[in-house]
Amino acid sequence: MIPAPFDYEVAESAEHAVELLGQHDDAKLLAGGHSLLPLMKLRLASPSVLIDIGRVSDLSYVRDAGDRIAIGALTCYEDAHFDETLKSSCPIVAHAAGEVGDPQVRNRGTIGGSVAHGDPASDIPTIMLALNAEFVVRGPTGERTIAAADFFKGVFEVDLAPQEILTEMRVPKTSSGWSYLKFHHRAQDWATVGVAVVLGDGSNNASVALTSMGERPLRAQGVEEALAAGEDPASAARRAAEGTNPVSDPMGSSEYRRQIAPVLTRRALEEALSR
Amino acid sequence: MNGARLEAEVEPRQLLVYFLRDNLNLTGTTVGCDTTSCGACTILVDGKSVKSCTMLAVQADGTEVTTIEGMAKDGELHPLQRAFHDNHALQCGYCTPGMIMAAAGLIQRGGDMSEDDIRLGLEGNLCRCTGYHNIVKAIQQAAGEMKSSATV
Ligand SMILES: Cc1cc2nc3c(=O)[nH]c(=O)nc-3n(C[C@H](O)[C@H](O)[C@H](O)COP(=O)(O)OP(=O)(O)OC[C@H]3O[C@@H](n4cnc5c(N)ncnc54)[C@H](O)[C@@H]3O)c2cc1C
Ligand code: FES
Ligand code: FES
Numbered sequence: 494m495i496p497a498p499f500d501y502e503v504a505e506s507a508e509h510a511v512e513l514l515g516q517h518d519d520a521k522l523l524a525g526g527h528s529l530l531p532l533m534k535l536r537l538a539s540p541s542v543l544i545d546i547g548r549v550s551d552l553s554y555v556r557d558a559g560d561r562i563a564i565g566a567l568t569c570y571e572d573a574h575f576d577e578t579l580k581s582s583c584p585i586v587a588h589a590a591g592e593v594g595d596p597q598v599r600n601r602g603t604i605g606g607s608v609a610h611g612d613p614a615s616d617i618p619t620i621m622l623a624l625n626a627e628f629v630v631r632g633p634t635g636e637r638t639i640a641a642a643d644f645f646k647g648v649f650e651v652d653l654a655p656q657e658i659l660t661e662m663r664v665p666k667t668s669s670g671w672s673y674l675k676f677h678h679r680a681q682d683w684a685t686v687g688v689a690v691v692l693g694d695g696s697n698n699a700s701v702a703l704t705s706m707g708e709r710p711l712r713a714q715g716v717e718e719a720l721a722a723g724e725d726p727a728s729a730a731r732r733a734a735e736g737t738n739p740v741s742d743p744m745g746s747s748e749y750r751r752q753i754a755p756v757l758t759r760r761a762l763e764e765a766l767s768r
Numbered sequence: 769m770n771g772a773r774l775e776a777e778v779e780p781r782q783l784l785v786y787f788l789r790d791n792l793n794l795t796g797t798t799v800g801c802d803t804t805s806c807g808a809c810t811i812l813v814d815g816k817s818v819k820s821c822t823m824l825a826v827q828a829d830g831t832e833v834t835t836i837e838g839m840a841k842d843g844e845l846h847p848l849q850r851a852f853h854d855n856h857a858l859q860c861g862y863c864t865p866g867m868i869m870a871a872a873g874l875i876q877r878g879g880d881m882s883e884d885d886i887r888l889g890l891e892g893n894l895c896r897c898t899g900y901h902n903i904v905k906a907i908q909q910a911a912g913e914m915k916s917s918a919t920v
Binding site for chain 2: 494495496497498499500501523526527530531533534543545547548571594595596597598600601680681
């Protein structure tokens with residue numbers, strides 16, 4: 494389980510990382526390495542150059558930015574989990590960061606890496622989708638922002654060009670109820686199914702997003718519509734699997750996931766409403 | 769490296785755990801799964817617990833690395849090592865260095881160390897022998913001692 498040989502470069506800043514990406518074909522950014530290194534050890538990925546952005550310390554922060562909170566891409570899960578600003582102003586992110594893997598994984602893995610990797614079984618992308626987060630991306634021609642809803646395209650597929658780096662995630666401050674429930678077999682496992690709920694002003698404009706229910710994190714549109722139409726949470730939750738296309742894998746069959754999603758959604762709505 | 773300055777040249781693809789074991793002969797850090805699951809290879813990097821099978825040696829450049837070999841000071845066992853001994857918190861011992869380093873990371877992080885906190889904090893460390901009970905007891909004992917003497 495040794496990766497194939499590669500060259501190693503250290504980026505000093507986001508701009509430097511973009512520059513280095515421009516100098517090499519087939520280069521990959523290395524953040525926490527907790528998705529990329531396992532893939533490289535299995536030789537499912539073998540980039541010829543790794544550009545280490547793990548030392549760009551000014552991309553690791555959580556900042557109060559008025560009505561939003563800005564999270565630097567290199568912020569590790571454990572820092573986000575214990576961050577006071579997140580805990581008080583956008584607790585769903587702090588909570589979900591603590592649900593990822595185990596403490597060792599959380600000490601290395603980064604919020605930005607999770608978003609950039611685009612694994613539909615990851616927790617943070619679902620949270621970002623439920624929050625209508627905005628991502629800041631830097632490339633050779635400057636910076637652009639993109640909505641979470643437009644960013645996730647498919648399995649390991651996101652709206653990032655080969656020379657671009659994700660630098661920041663912006664999430665709204667939330668004062669209403671929220672929940673993230675993750676069904677998994679063992680404590681450190683990925684979500685068989687995950688459900689994020691963020692209430693607006695009352696239960697009839699909740700946003701509900703799902704982990705592991707398709708090729709990318711999905712909004713549970715049926716549930717959101719039902720709630721908007723005034724249905725009670727228990728009956729709205731029954732529509733959670735509508736329009737989803739979950740995989741069958743060792744964690745559970747597609748059918749099983751479609752059974753769990755409505756139950757978990759009901760519980761998540763109840764938890765959010767009680768907060 | 770365990771309190772001393774170390775300079776070495778490594779191939780970029782060398783994983784930290786193999787650098788420790790093969791190059792430095794620090795074989796206290798074990799490899800259980802090689803897939804980031806079992807926690808046997810846990811060490812501290814800048815005081816934080818990390819699975820060294822999923823980190824490149826080059827990523828440790830400029831950091832402070834502590835392995836199980838760096839825990840005892842001046843011939844005195846670290847409180848965690850003594851507590852594992854006192855509480856019979858190991859059988860085959862294969863998971864033990866990783867357990868101790870993961871526990872050291874939890875204690876260093878601060879916060880509560882109730883039985884539940886410890887069990888949850890060990891979610892990334894597997895033991896095939898003990899059933900965890902004595903491991904949890906040992907960590908509770910050490911955490912208590914370290915808090916009262918502030919020798920984290
Ligand atoms: C044992 C284990 C359990 C896990 N459990 C969970 C879990 O329960 N839930 C969960 O969500 N995840 C889980 N993970 C995955 C973990 O969250 C990863 O850390 C995360 O998916 C990737 O973040 P990273 O910083 O490690 O990225 P890396 O592995 O360094 O990079 C991943 C990919 O993203 C790219 N990338 C990284 N940062 C950027 C950036 N700033 N801009 C552009 N591209 C970038 C890289 O080039 C690479 O292609 C687990 C991982 C392990 C090993
Ligand atoms: S050997 Fe590293 S986690 Fe098992
Ligand atoms: S003591 Fe044998 S694996 Fe833990």
